[in-house]
Amino acid sequence: MPLSRDADYATYLYTCNRCRACTTVRDRPELPVCPSFDHLGFFAYSGGGKGYTAQGVLEGKVAPTLEAAKVAMHCTLCHACATMCPPGFETIHFIRDLRAWLVSHGVYANAAHHRLLENLRTKGNLTWGQAPNLTLAAESNEVEALLFLGCRFKLSQSALDGVLKIVHRAGAKVSVLEDEPCCGNPALELGDPELFIRLAEKTIARLNAAGAERIITLCPHCTSTLVNDYLEAGELKPEVIHLSEWIAELLEEGRIGLAETGPELSVSLHDPCHLTRYLERGEVLRQVLEQVPGLELREIERSGESAYCCGGGSFALEVAPELWRFASRERIQEARATGVQALVTACPYCQDSLSRAGGKRLEVIPLADLIAGRLD
Ligand code: SF4
Ligand code: SF4
Structure with missing residues (x-):
């Protein structure tokens, strides 16, 4: 659904009524859920606000400038706005389209934004590393x-x-x-x-x-x-x-089993946005954790579909580093408030973002490593 003057698209774009419900947890207006709006406090940075910027593009009122790119990229694409919006406004489409329109005009939020895309265009990947030499191959x-x-x-x-x-x-x-x-x-x-x-x-x-x-x-x-x-x-x-x-x-099939006794460990779960909101499959994480002997799961106040993003989505660590710093610290602080010994997640981006922010204050454990360490 690219930004265009197509009537249906424009009609849809104008369904946002600026109610701001996309900035907080459903029925909990005191709990922020949009890291971008929470960080800077202006409606323009919310999901609805980015839809308004897209309207401005259609009306010829917004030019492809660095300022517009900074608004469009100041966002982790965490999907919380789309999940919370009462009329189901598909904010992610418009945010992606806004970015595409800016990039088509050669406008990037910063040098890292340009470099990441250039690597993809010329090498076909982000060139962060080579595939490990795995010895898995079966016939x-x-x-x-x-x-x-x-x-x-x-x-x-x-x-x-x-x-x-x-x-x-x-x-x-x-x-x-x-x-x-x-x-x-x-x-x-x-x-x-x-x-x-x-x-x-x-x-x-x-x-x-x-x-x-x-x-x-x-x-x-x-x-x-x-x-x-x-x-x-x-x-x-x-x-x-x-x-x-x-x-x-x-x-469930008994192909792996967990040791009946293991060290007592209290953990919280950080729900990855793509598993929990984009795919609505996040409950499987709790199903796994609940089976681990000796493990106590204490939920963070904003969890499940209401989870606050780790800050690392959409390459914010490089493209919007101040947003990443703000959101990742906020999430670590919230997890530490539960008094747990460790935080578990199941996404390498969340793992990287939260490990950097948590440092020595809170250990962040990948779900697979936790389970691997508890096998019988
Ligand atoms: S995107 Fe949805 S929740 Fe946000 S201001 Fe618009 S209508 Fe309200
Ligand atoms: S995707 Fe997340 S960070 Fe971006 S505007 Fe929506 S709620 Fe805010």
């Missing part, structure tokens, strides 16, 4: 699933230790793509939808050709991209699930 006709690592997990072999322990304990026959391509999500979020389609078409072809009936994505950003956004790019044949859903299934 192709025996593979039960293909693991899609995503760019964050390609950064280091050690980030995969917990996942690999679970794979081996379950006796699962899984494989990975050689030179795994980018899922395309960064292009969509950074403002180049045509590049997204090109990357997605290539990745769909690679994934379909791999012959697996199922894809297990390690990063929820990849999961929601493959499930939701690939509908615009082509037909992806295999079923797509997130790692946490696979872990829940392995536990």
Whole structure:
């Protein structure tokens, strides 16, 4: 749905009534949920406000300037505004479209924004790291699933230790793509939808050709991209699930088991936006945690669909660093208020963002590592 003067699109865009309900938790106006609005306090930075900026573009009142780019990119694309909006205003579409319009005019929020997109355009990935040399490959006709690592997990072999322990304990026959391509999500979020389609078409072809009936994505950003956004790019044949859903299934089928005794540990759960709001599959995280002996789960006040973003979505760490700093500290503070020993999450972006913000004050543990450490 690109920004255009198309009547239906414009009509839809004008459904926002500036009620500001998208800035707070539903029926809890005292609890902010939009990090962008919470940080700067102006309506322009909310989901509805960004829709208004898009209206200004259609009316010729907003020019493609650095100021407009800073408003459009001052946002983690956490989906809280779309989830909370009473009339169901699809803010994410307009924010992405606004970014695409600015980028089409050569306007970027900062040098990092430009560099990330240039890497994607010229190299086809974010060039954060090379795929680890995994020794997973089973014979192709025996593979039960293909693991899609995503760019964050390609950064280091050690980030995969917990996942690999679970794979081996379950006796699962899984494989990975050689030179795994980018899922395309960064292009969509950074403002180049045509590049997204090109990357997605290539990745769909690679994934379909791999012959697996199922894809297990390690990063929820990849999961929601493959499930939701690939509908615009082509037909992806295999079923797509997130790692946490696979872990829940392995536990349920008895392919992995948990030690009956383990160290007592109190944890809170940070719900990843892409798993919980974009896909509405976040409850699986609680189902897994509730099965761990010795583990006490204490919910953060803003949790589930009302969770406050970790601040790391949409590459804010590089593209809107002040927003990242504000939101990640806010989230760590809120988690620490529960008095827990550790925070669990299931997204490598949340993991990176919250680990940096938490430092030595609060340990952040990936769900897969927690489960791998408690296997019987
Ligand atoms: S986006 Fe929805 S919740 Fe936000 S101001 Fe507009 S109508 Fe209200
Ligand atoms: S996506 Fe998140 S950060 Fe962006 S405007 Fe909506 S609620 Fe705010």
